[in-house]
Amino acid sequence: MSDGTVELIHEPKLYIDGRWAPGGGADLDVENPVTEEVTGRITQASTDDVEAAVAAAKKAFPAWAATPVAERAAFLRRFSEVLKGRADTFADIVNREQGSPPRVARALHVDTPIAVVDATIDALEQFPFTAELGNSIIRREPVGVVAAITPWNLPLHQVVVKVVPAIAAGATVVLKPAGLTPLAAFELARAFDAARLPAGVFNLVPGSGRVVGDLLTRHPDVDQVSFTGSTPVGRTIAATAAQTLKRVTLELGGKSPSVVLSGASDDQLATAVKVTVANCFLNGGQTCTALSRLIVPADRLAQVEELAAAAAAKYVPGARLGPLISAEQRKEVQSFLEPGAGGAQAVTVTSQVELPERGYYVSPTVVSRVDPNSRLAQEEVFGPVLSILAAGSDDDAVALANNSIYGLGGAVWGPDDAALDVAARLQTGQVDVNGGAFNPGAPFGGYKQSGTGREIGEYGIADVCEIKAVQR
Numbered sequence: 302m303s304d305g306t307v308e309l310i311h312e313p314k315l316y317i318d319g320r321w322a323p324g325g326g327a328d329l330d331v332e333n334p335v336t337e338e339v340t341g342r343i344t345q346a347s348t349d350d351v352e353a354a355v356a357a358a359k360k361a362f363p364a365w366a367a368t369p370v371a372e373r374a375a376f377l378r379r380f381s382e383v384l385k386g387r388a389d390t391f392a393d394i395v396n397r398e399q400g401s402p403p404r405v406a407r408a409l410h411v412d413t414p415i416a417v418v419d420a421t422i423d424a425l426e427q428f429p430f431t432a433e434l435g436n437s438i439i440r441r442e443p444v445g446v447v448a449a450i451t452p453w454n455l456p457l458h459q460v461v462v463k464v465v466p467a468i469a470a471g472a473t474v475v476l477k478p479a480g481l482t483p484l485a486a487f488e489l490a491r492a493f494d495a496a497r498l499p500a501g502v503f504n505l506v507p508g509s510g511r512v513v514g515d516l517l518t519r520h521p522d523v524d525q526v527s528f529t530g531s532t533p534v535g536r537t538i539a540a541t542a543a544q545t546l547k548r549v550t551l552e553l554g555g556k557s558p559s560v561v562l563s564g565a566s567d568d569q570l571a572t573a574v575k576v577t578v579a580n581c582f583l584n585g586g587q588t589c590t591a592l593s594r595l596i597v598p599a600d601r602l603a604q605v606e607e608l609a610a611a612a613a614a615k616y617v618p619g620a621r622l623g624p625l626i627s628a629e630q631r632k633e634v635q636s637f638l639e640p641g642a643g644g645a646q647a648v649t650v651t652s653q654v655e656l657p658e659r660g661y662y663v664s665p666t667v668v669s670r671v672d673p674n675s676r677l678a679q680e681e682v683f684g685p686v687l688s689i690l691a692a693g694s695d696d697d698a699v700a701l702a703n704n705s706i707y708g709l710g711g712a713v714w715g716p717d718d719a720a721l722d723v724a725a726r727l728q729t730g731q732v733d734v735n736g737g738a739f740n741p742g743a744p745f746g747g748y749k750q751s752g753t754g755r756e757i758g759e760y761g762i763a764d765v766c767e768i769k770a771v772q773r
């Protein structure tokens with residue numbers, strides 16, 4: 302790329318009402334965070350384009366909502382085949398705009414959302430759109446026009462988890478992808494087009510949050526805003542959406558705990574540390590569910606520090622560890638590495654590694670003996686920085702885990718029964734017990750300030766449905 306042999310990805314047109322047409326907004330360059338060079342250029346939507354997209358989605362809604370479930374499922378199966386056929390193209394795009402190493406780009410960014418699509422289709426075929434309750438028929442009806450506003454950390458996955466359940470439910474969608482990583486959304490629009498989705502069911506309007514995102518959030522013809530991003534922007538969106546009392550789904554930040562119980566065996570402890578480091582550093586530390594607080598029995602702290610330092614050393618920047626998305630994000634993450642961020646007793650147990658000359662890399666870092674109320678323990682870092690906290694007992698570990706404004710993900714390690722018991726006490730939307738794998742059909746969302754609503758599969762479909770009771 303740096304020798305100029307890779308062509309720019311150029312997206313001069315928007316996808317609105319089933320057609321590709323030039324956008325009325327300014328062009329936007331997309332940077333590759335590995336090379337720090339421009340890798341793509343897109344056209345952005347003007348406010349007129351947003352109006353056209355919302356009108357198209359509104360017009361398409363009645364017919365799409367009335368399309369039989371079996372037909373919607375057949376369409377989504379065709380779409381899934383298109384995605385699978387283009388998986389390498391998607392991985393290449395994500396690698397270029399988001400910087401993930403090719404293997405991560407394929408497995409995390411492409412294969413995972415494809416699994417979510419397939420799980421959502423299975424859920425659609427079983428979904429209880431009608432049920433009986435006494436003399437009532439309970440109907441679940443798609444909400445109407447859904448505006449999807451997405452972040453840069455997972456440019457395809459974050460879009461798919463919103464758009465596919467909405468389309469499955471019979472809603473229509475206007476998507477505003479993140480400005481730093483809009484390219485995958487264009488390829489997604491091409492995949493919908495190739496799968497012959499009816500005009501207006503999916504519309505793409507890239508642009509800034511303050512203009513395009515805000516207009517969608519205010520728009521009286523948008524029935525629901527489904528937002529993934531930071532907690533501060535989520536608050537703004539909830540406040541703006543309140544003016545039209547539209548429905549809001551918010552998938553926000555996290556500070557997820559990984560709790561090792563006192564009864565954990567040495568093997569469980571070793572696995573816990575390895576998996577927690579891997580999870581925390583995944584995607585350069587830029588995942589909302591990053592297990593960024595490792596909570597361990599105080600009497601095993603020295604053992605954990607040694608294991609964590611050894612595990613972290615394997616994350617070589619530029620190889621296994623990708624860069625952060627931007628120079629600004631790197632500066633933000635570095636601010637968490639300054640003395641005092643983890644409290645007076647905090648010690649860094651990893652050593653600074655050499656970073657590639659180019660690219661927005663940060664040294665993979667493990668900080669131990671972190672003060673539970675310090676900035677490092679309380680705020681989302683969104684970079685490869687793991688905090689280790691010491692617990693005096695299992696009850697203390699649960700209290701530390703729940704000592705957060707967030708409640709998105711979590712993990713527990715130890716004897717199965719005790720671990721399941723602690724999983725029930727964590728105030729988070731997801732908990733993995735002893736390495737339980739990601740389930741592409743399970744509901745995804747947060748407690749507390751990690752958000753409202755659930756995405757993916759049956760729960761994602763339910764999230765974009767109104768409920769009607771018909772008495773007879």
Ligand code: NAD
Nearest residue numbers: 451452453478479510514515530531534552553554555589
């Ligand atoms: P962000 O909040 O800055 O932006 C997210 C999206 O909102 C972008 O498309 C942006 O253009 C748009 N936006 C910004 N201001 C807006 C406004 N006033 N009105 C409407 N739209 C607006 O988030 P980011 O920096 O792109 O992503 C990182 C954040 O996302 C992290 O906090 C991370 O935890 C969170 N995240 C959450 C989940 C989850 O599922 N809970 C998943 C991934 C990322």
